[in-house]
């Protein structure tokens with residue numbers, strides 16, 4: 001079965017996501033809050049699949065990568081020393097007539113408003129960190145920031161991890177968590193929001209090996225996106241020019257996806273040198289040098305950082321998997337289907353009795369309870385079987401299991417229907433668990 005050639009319109013994804021319980025507009029019943037989104041029952045499964053698979057490939061499968069989970073709220077000195085308080089900003093200009101706001105570096109003509117062509121104010125730096133207050137008094141002393149990245153939580157725990165786990169270089173520290181940025185131009189659904197989730201790993205290496213580890217992580221992370229089913233034609237690597245490089249980075253490559261509005265970043269891999277450890281060492285009480293027992297030397301390791309976005313990966317998965325296929329039937333129907341990799345699908349197996357019949361329902365429920373222990377399952381007996389297949393196609397369920405009268409009266413076999421080919425097979429229900437497992441194993 002072919003895959004779509006045209007990247008789908010973002011509106012079809014937004015409406016599918018709402019209709020099918022994947023992602024809802026935030027604060028909906030109060031008229032919404034711009035650019036906030038809530039993950040529904042199926043969306044949270046998809047998002048968890050992304051996070052769990054990242055954790056498995058980074059932490060579980062690498063004995064030298066350690067996981068952690070740091071606080072969102074940190075001592076404000078962390079952000080002063082890291083440079084965020086002064087430098088974590090984007091250039092902002094505002095229209096003097098209609099007051100529309102722009103990120104000046106995104107404008108082709110930074111003097112004219114895109115909406116009303118009015119004159120724009122000269123650009124000023126706008127800090128993207130969200131300010132908040134600890135305790136009841138809103139005074140300066142109690143002012144802190146919501147973290148704009150998870151990385152600093154890792155650097156400030158470097159010594160704790162070295163002292164407790166005694167890792168040898170090279171080793172990594174990984175974490176997944178929420179970050180907050182008061183973006184000037186949020187938008188494009190969950191692509192750019194003010195609250196989002198990151199999956200970041202800081203990989204510490206001896207300074208003479210940084211170039212090779214940088215290449216290693218660029219390739220490994222690029223291949224990871226193929227391994228979750230995103231087609232390579234929609235992925236590319238883009239190297240940052242010298243001008244674009246962050247002040248702490250020696251080299252950076254972005255992994256980009258072809259969104260409907262053009263190429264956009266999913267993940268950045270940066271060679272951050274020893275910038276972070278040495279600045280925190282200078283600015284804090286901590287001694288962040290690493291003692292290399294082989295060399296008998298104290299030094300700051302270099303850091304290679306793959307920093308990815310959970311929400312952008314979810315969006316790329318939805319866009320890449322979405323397909324509309326003519327069914328070539330009398331009604332000229334078109335089915336919409338999410339051809340997700342089964343390990344990303346919110347539901348792996350749907351159990352569908354042919355009808356709401358007194359014989360079929362109990363049999364189906366027993367089967368559902370049995371399969372639920374091994375796979376993510378859903379049970380659905382509402383409406384016609386055709387409509388239920390369409391519903392499962394739209395949420396990307398790779399396998400549907402149908403229980404009919406033959407199952408209960410004659411052969412105790414069920415019909416397994418495959419999402420991508422729509423082919424159906426009859427399988428003895430005793431062999432079903434093994435059969436499903438074999439089908440999932442076919443996907444690498």
Ligand code: ATP
Pocket residue numbers: 149181183190191192193194195196197198265266267268307308309310311312
């Ligand atoms: P961009 O330039 O696209 O805003 P960035 O280069 O500032 O992103 P990084 O600081 O490298 O992003 O953050 C790592 C990852 O976190 C990004 O590749 C992206 O997937 C995700 N991310 C960053 N900002 C946002 C945001 N506002 N909304 C959703 N995801 C984000």
